Amino acid sequence: MRKRKRRKRHSQSEVELNLAAMLDLAFQLLAFFILTFRPAPIEGQISLRLPLPQATAVVEDGQQAGEDYNDTNPIQGLNTLTISVIADPKTGNISSLGIGESQVPSLAALDGRLKEVFSDAGNPFDQVILQVSDSCRYDELMKVIDVCTHQRLPDGRKLSKLSFVGLPDG
Amino acid sequence: MAARFSQDLKAEPNLTPILDLVFQLITFFLLVINFKSAEMDLSLKLPVIGSARPVETHGQRGLLVLNIDNAGDLKIYGRPIKNIEGYIRNEAQASMLQNRMTPADLEAGEELPTTIVIRADRTTPFRMINRVIRACQDNGFRNFALKAVNKET
Incomplete structure (x- = not known):
């Protein structure tokens, strides 16, 4: 009987947590998150592998063909296609484009020519050197890079090996 | 007498629902926060x-x-x-x-x-x-x- 009375007393005394302090803390945390919240912009990217540019002719000054017996790859550099991007020094917009020695009138024409080159199974090229005017704007250059990275090599891989060489203006 | 009665009567709002709500909001911000930005x-x-x-x-x-x-x-x-x-x-x-x-x-x-x-x-x-x-x-x-x-x- 005594035990029952004790239990009744315990059940009547309720524990009341003071939630106001916790609410203050929670509001402070909430305020911090609201003030520091910045949704990240949705950005894309073009992934590239950029080896150091290498000369397309690797003959040193005064060296004769076949003279260097240690050179096991005499055509090193010959698998590189050169694309020239010349920009207007004032505006930075592309003024002329070229593949090797020949000129191409537009980006669409460049795309067509590159498709022709890379669709040929016998073509030796697996990387591209972009010779770019120093004043060329980044967004103009990105259009050319976009065209290049769309190309597929004869083995089906996407062209991703590019190198950049700066061309002084003027 | 009336004044004493009003002093004894304490208004205690139930804070539990608002606390739940705030914690849910905090959870949302914790999940979407991007420190990389x-x-x-x-x-x-x-x-x-x-x-x-x-x-x-x-x-x-x-x-x-x-x-x-x-x-x-x-x-x-x-x-x-x-x-x-x-x-x-x-x-x-x-x-x-x-x-x-x-x-x-x-x-x-x-x-x-x-x-x-x-x-x-x-x-x-x-x-x-x-x-x-x-x-x-x-x-x-x-x-x-x-x-x-x-x-x-």
Whole structure:
């Protein structure tokens, strides 16, 4: 009987947590998150592998063909296609484009020519050197890079090996 | 008597539902918060390229984000870097330490696994970007990601 009375007393005394302090803390945390919240912009990217540019002719000054017996790859550099991007020094917009020695009138024409080159199974090229005017704007250059990275090599891989060489203006 | 009665009567609002609500909001912000955005300079206007794909960071062991504004200044976490080559050299050394590589490994043809993420303003001249790229290449970085947006914002 005594035990029952004790239990009744315990059940009547309720524990009341003071939630106001916790609410203050929670509001402070909430305020911090609201003030520091910045949704990240949705950005894309073009992934590239950029080896150091290498000369397309690797003959040193005064060296004769076949003279260097240690050179096991005499055509090193010959698998590189050169694309020239010349920009207007004032505006930075592309003024002329070229593949090797020949000129191409537009980006669409460049795309067509590159498709022709890379669709040929016998073509030796697996990387591209972009010779770019120093004043060329980044967004103009990105259009050319976009065209290049769309190309597929004869083995089906996407062209991703590019190198950049700066061309002084003027 | 009436005054005493009103003093005894305490209004105690039930704070539990509002606390639940606030905790739910905090949980939401904790889940969507992106501390990585702090390393991006959101004032830059990236070039618009339709084929630019969203970032895929799966399998990439490290990213180094370099913001280049239209004057060609390199900014890291909003701080301009004056000695670009020195900064990139330090980052390369940190990457080598992290990946247990030595300069001899780089000379032997190995490369750093870190990907350089270049966020440059669309009007930046190539000269400025090439300087940064060349500094990265000279220090053993070969993997690059050039940032762009799919459409005009």
